[in-house]
Amino acid sequence: MAAMGREWLADAVMYEIYPQSFADSDGDGVGDLRGVIDRLDHIASLGVNVIWFNPCFASPFVDAGYDVSDYLTIAPRYGTNEDMAELVVKARQKGIRVLLDLVAGHTSIEHPWFRKELAADGPDPEGDRYIWCEELPVRSWKRDMPGTPAWVRSPGPRRGYYLKNFYDEQPALNFGWVGASPDEPWRDPIDAPGPRRNRQALRDIIAYWLGLGVAGFRVDMAFSLVKDEELAQGYAETVELWREIRSWLEADHPDAVLIPEGGEPRTGGSLAFDADFFLVIKDAHASLFNNHYAGRLPFQAPREPFFDAEGKGSTRPFLDAWNGARQGHPDRPIILATADHDFDRLRCGPRTPDQLGTALIFLFTWGNVPCLYYGDEIGMRYVPGLPNVEGSICNPGYNRAGCRTPMQWDDGVNAGFSTADPSRLYLPIDPDPDRPTVAAQENDPDSTLAFVRKLIALRRATPALGTRASTRVVNEGYPFAYVRGGTHLVVLNPRREPATLDISEIVGETGTETTTGATTTTGTASGAGSGAGSGAADFTVGEPIWTSGVTEQNGELRLDGFAYGIFATSRSASDA
Numbered sequence: 151m152a153a154m155g156r157e158w159l160a161d162a163v164m165y166e167i168y169p170q171s172f173a174d175s176d177g178d179g180v181g182d183l184r185g186v187i188d189r190l191d192h193i194a195s196l197g198v199n200v201i202w203f204n205p206c207f208a209s210p211f212v213d214a215g216y217d218v219s220d221y222l223t224i225a226p227r228y229g230t231n232e233d234m235a236e237l238v239v240k241a242r243q244k245g246i247r248v249l250l251d252l253v254a255g256h257t258s259i260e261h262p263w264f265r266k267e268l269a270a271d272g273p274d275p276e277g278d279r280y281i282w283c284e285e286l287p288v289r290s291w292k293r294d295m296p297g298t299p300a301w302v303r304s305p306g307p308r309r310g311y312y313l314k315n316f317y318d319e320q321p322a323l324n325f326g327w328v329g330a331s332p333d334e335p336w337r338d339p340i341d342a343p344g345p346r347r348n349r350q351a352l353r354d355i356i357a358y359w360l361g362l363g364v365a366g367f368r369v370d371m372a373f374s375l376v377k378d379e380e381l382a383q384g385y386a387e388t389v390e391l392w393r394e395i396r397s398w399l400e401a402d403h404p405d406a407v408l409i410p411e412g413g414e415p416r417t418g419g420s421l422a423f424d425a426d427f428f429l430v431i432k433d434a435h436a437s438l439f440n441n442h443y444a445g446r447l448p449f450q451a452p453r454e455p456f457f458d459a460e461g462k463g464s465t466r467p468f469l470d471a472w473n474g475a476r477q478g479h480p481d482r483p484i485i486l487a488t489a490d491h492d493f494d495r496l497r498c499g500p501r502t503p504d505q506l507g508t509a510l511i512f513l514f515t516w517g518n519v520p521c522l523y524y525g526d527e528i529g530m531r532y533v534p535g536l537p538n539v540e541g542s543i544c545n546p547g548y549n550r551a552g553c554r555t556p557m558q559w560d561d562g563v564n565a566g567f568s569t570a571d572p573s574r575l576y577l578p579i580d581p582d583p584d585r586p587t588v589a590a591q592e593n594d595p596d597s598t599l600a601f602v603r604k605l606i607a608l609r610r611a612t613p614a615l616g617t618r619a620s621t622r623v624v625n626e627g628y629p630f631a632y633v634r635g636g637t638h639l640v641v642l643n644p645r646r647e648p649a650t651l652d653i654s655e656i657v658g659e660t661g662t663e664t665t666t667g668a669t670t671t672t673g674t675a676s677g678a679g680s681g682a683g684s685g686a687a688d689f690t691v692g693e694p695i696w697t698s699g700v701t702e703q704n705g706e707l708r709l710d711g712f713a714y715g716i717f718a719t720s721r722s723a724s725d726a
């Protein structure tokens with residue numbers, strides 16, 4: 151696709167690679183870039199066109215690489231900068247762009263910047279890169295939880311405290327504060343020398359890797375940069391900082407994208423990032439998929455997920471979040487992943503492979519930019535009960551290791567991931583003797599792998615199922631039904647019990663789908679209003695494109711448990 155500028159992101163199908171766990175080429179038990187290069191044919195066979203890597207830079211790996219000690223050097227355990235350059239070229243030859251993870255808001259305590267300030271007996275004359283205070287401030291953050299800054303006592307020689315972003319080993323970089331005060335000298339103004347140095351460093355890091363051929367960045371904790379005890383105020387200034395970087399990118403690197411961790415705060419004015427990211431740990435995604443078998447997140451509403459055999463969930467929290475993100479920005483790309491490195495997987499707890507179909511159909515036929523988490527193409531499961539590896543356990547009920555286990559390639563030693571002794575593996579292989587593998591599914595037309603390949607191919611061949619086409623929800627609940635692009639009806643029944651859809655409800659309330667990317671709702675929910683419907687009577691459920699367990703009779707679609715269907719619809723010529 152030869153889209154101009156950053157338009158390519160809207161047509162992307164992403165693939166997230168956790169580099170530790172994908173493929174180990176040299177037998178040290180940890181995945182590496184050579185391993186990824188060796189497996190590019192598999193990645194390309196999926197039909198994805200963007201790889202997003204979790205952090206690959208030099209790090210002591212207290213938080214799995216989200217604690218960077220050198221932004222300009224690939225971590226030796228993954229290879230060299232030359233390996234990354236080679237990977238970028240070889241991926242591009244297969245039509246695949248590469249995104250890196252940029253940890254912008256903090257470094258490792260091992261970073262030379264921090265070592266230097268820790269060894270000093272006072273502020274750096276050129277401006278501190280970190281945030282130091284001698285006495286604990288009275289004002290502080292109300293919450294003490296991962297992701298919220300907190301003061302950490304300096305281990306010395308420098309006296310006092312430094313501000314952290316996540317773990318204590320992740321000191322926050324100084325991008326200035328909202329409301330500088332002479333009584334609180336650590337509150338540097340945003341244009342103070344320290345914050346200016348760090349803003350310039352961000353550009354230098356971004357420019358270096360773009361120069362090496364990467365297509366952009368996913369920015370970790372993107373809105374953590376400018377500090378304030380009231381997070382929302384800090385967000386406004388942080389977005390302003392990213393706008394400044396965006397302006398520079400538009401001039402120097404117009405096709406480079408920036409994707410935030412999470413949604414971009416709407417602070418008025420233009421958006422600095424190219425997408426919102428509905429994270430697995432956040433409510434919109436969790437309300438669809440989180441069945442709590444990977445743990446309970448303290449900041450999540452306790453909900454039953456919609457995609458679940460019990461059928462007790464609702465699509466409403468997701469639709470509200472979706473429409474909220476699109477409010478005023480109807481074309482905004484929204485990334486919605488099968489899973490990610492921060493929590494569970496689609497296949498988690500009692501959810502069996504035959505229950506994955508409806509979830510996958512949804513994730514690749516809704517208007518999102520889909521992101522496939524490595525291993526989800528074969529239905530790898532969340533492995534419970536693993537030890538704390540590189541900070542995977544954030545609190546007693548929250549272990550991320552279960553979604554980070556090695557990719558299962560074949561029936562060989564260590565499932566083909568590594569030739570190392572099993573005791574040396576980054577994380578253990580899923581011990582289930584029936585664990586899925588790429589090799590076993592490769593030529594099986596009924597496998598999850600074949601399903602995912604077919605689904606991505608269908609999406610890429612069908613603009614109506616892509617990001618730019620309209621979406622009209624025609625039934626919430628079970629079954630969930632929506633029309634894409636005015637031409638394709640998708641019906642999904644993720645519960646065990648059957649469900650029926652009255653086709654006349656679709657026909658009778660056909661709305662005109664005029665706004666690109668907007669999501670309108672007819673059927674059971676209020677706010678149907680997208681017009682009386684031109685040619686309503688001409689709307690019919692047409693040829694099935696891909697169905698499982700769906701039958702049509704007497705004006706109804708009947709869906710067995712876990713059934714799904716994609717139908718071409720017919721409309722009058724006047725609607726075209």
Ligand SMILES: [Ca+2]
Nearest residue numbers: 174176180182
């Ligand atoms: Ca290795």
